[in-house]
Amino acid sequence: MIIAVNEVVVKDHASAMARILQTQPGNTVRLTIAGETRKISLDKTYGGPGITVANRLGEAGVLVTALKPEGIAAKQGVMVGDIILSVNGCLVIQHHHAISLVDASEKTIDLVVASRMHSYKTSAYVDPKDPSRIYIPRTDLSSYDSTASSASTVSGSSHSA
DSSP, X not given: OEEEETTEEOSSHHHHHHHHHTSOTTOEEEEEEEOSEEEEEEEGGGOOOOEEEEEETTSSSEEEEEEOTTSHHHHTTOOTTOEEEEETTEEOOSHHHHHHHHHHOSSEXXXXXXXXXXXXXXXXXXXXXXXXXXXXXXXXXXXXXXOOOOGXXXXXXXXXX
């Protein structure tokens, strides 16, 4: 999942592609890609999510800071330190947006979660002959960044659902 293009957080696949296609042919674009993500579906008929999240400094997703042991999020495998990247298909950047999406869900909450936000940055090359073709090197993990959760990554306020 692409979460930033040229250091600018993108909200979804369409906005990522729009930013990539703005790159002049023959130039490179910097991508931040989230790895090791998983999809978790929560059924609200079994109770509340029981999850507390906080903003992250200029990065995609919200940090899980606390869980109620009886909440459905904990029971489905969400852990403190995980990063929730999207709620019901919408990329989240602010905790209030994530919480409003969770609250608006009548029955099912679909989350895309990254374990402690393993991500890496790579350069992609825009083909000068066909700008719709973008090449991403398979082995460019030179700037791999495993950002573990810590208090320094949290900004703003936190909120529970």
